[in-house]
Amino acid sequence: MHPFDVEHLTTSQWRNGGGATREIVAWPVGDEEFQWRASVADIDRDGPFSAFPGVDRTFTLVAGDGVRLTAPGTFDRTARVGEPLAFSGDLELTAERRGGACRVLNIMVRRGRRAARVDRITGPLVPPGGHAGVFYVLRGHWRTDAAGRPLTAGQGVWWDEPDGAPDGAPGREAATPLSPDAVGLWADIAPVR
Structure with a gap:
């Protein structure tokens, strides 16, 4: 087992400027293509989410007032603190915060593996x-x-x-x-x- 503290993880800013990610682990460590990945993301403003084709995601709000995830005509769900929300990484999603900044635990797995x-x-x-x-x-x-x-x-x-x-x-x-x-x-x- 490997302990972690989110506040001591390396922060990577999103390309769209809407937030930052702190990676807990991408397994296997060092491989270019992960089988599974865990990270914590800070969502600072509303906007698009990156798609991850071939990946299944579970998104759990850990701080904040809520986040609505939508893909027109396909997906419309609101994440609340401590309630896991599973969806396909193939979706082109937009995130809309229900208040200020939010923090989420992201779990991603390579579909079929x-x-x-x-x-x-x-x-x-x-x-x-x-x-x-x-x-x-x-x-x-x-x-x-x-x-x-x-x-x-x-x-x-x-x-x-x-x-x-x-x-x-x-x-x-x-x-x-x-x-x-x-x-x-x-x-x-x-x-x-």
Whole structure:
């Protein structure tokens, strides 16, 4: 497991000037074409989203008043804090903020190679064996063996297909809530066989 803190990740500005991305990981690390990718994006103004053909995306608002994503005649959904929103990266989307600046957790998987599911959790996280994943703290305090100290909002861990448990069987506990207000996002990233 690899711990991260969003505030210490490298920031890349969007070409259209509408925001910035902080990459948590693109797997396999160092390859030009990712199988899966996790990042946090800050959306500073309304405007177009980049399309990612052949990629499935899950977009979860972690801060802000909401973001409406639209593709004329095809897609029209509003993201709210802690509610994952899945869609095809093939879509030419436009983002419209419902207030000021927003922050989102983005999970992207290469279609046909990986599948992702993002859940809001408040209890212990025990990922299935053979799956990759990302755990992101929305609020409260959490413990993981990888971090060595309690994690708070904007921190987390990522991993790729840990050894140990057979594929699909429960693995070892990855995160445990330490406070009654603890809420996290868990992105389970499964290989497509």
